[in-house]
Amino acid sequence: MTDCLFCKIRDGDIPGDIVFEDDHVLAFNDVNPQAPVHILIIPKKHISTINDLEDGDVQVMGKLFAAAKKIAHEKGVSEEGYRLVTNCNAGAGQTVFHIHMHLLAGRAMSWPPG
Numbered sequence: 001m002t003d004c005l006f007c008k009i010r011d012g013d014i015p016g017d018i019v020f021e022d023d024h025v026l027a028f029n030d031v032n033p034q035a036p037v038h039i040l041i042i043p044k045k046h047i048s049t050i051n052d053l054e055d056g057d058v059q060v061m062g063k064l065f066a067a068a069k070k071i072a073h074e075k076g077v078s079e080e081g082y083r084l085v086t087n088c089n090a091g092a093g094q095t096v097f098h099i100h101m102h103l104l105a106g107r108a109m110s111w112p113p114g
């Protein structure tokens with residue numbers, strides 16, 4: 001059995017509050033939301049970090065953006081705006097080592113991020 005938290009959510013071994021799923025992508029609410037809308041969008045394939053992407057993964061990374069667009073529309077935040085964030089490695093704040101895109105919305109976002 002995998003030690004990866006997000007693979008466990010993908011496999012149904014631990015519960016996830018799933019908001020979107022297709023053959024290649026899964027999205028679920030973040031357990032510790034940093035905004036009124038805070039959804040994690042992952043490739044179903046285990047890839048640890050952006051540094052581990054291979055040529056064949058390019059398509060699935062595009063699908064993460066396509067899922068983000070769809071979810072943002074369904075959540076009604078497309079027009080007001082939303083932020084997509086992917087942290088790579090601990091120095092950038094990555095704590096779960098299965099690539100994920102944060103979709104954050106529902107409050108004003110500042111720049112630069114901390």
Ligand code: 5GP
Pocket residue numbers: 005016017028029030031032033040086087093094095096097
């Ligand atoms: P990172 O810090 O790696 O960019 O983001 C990891 C995210 O996963 C964090 O926002 C954290 O709240 C979230 N997270 C950690 N454990 C769980 C969990 O068991 N379930 C869900 N849904 N989210 C989690």
Ligand code: ZN
Pocket residue numbers: 004005006007008045046047097098
């Ligand atoms: Zn994984």
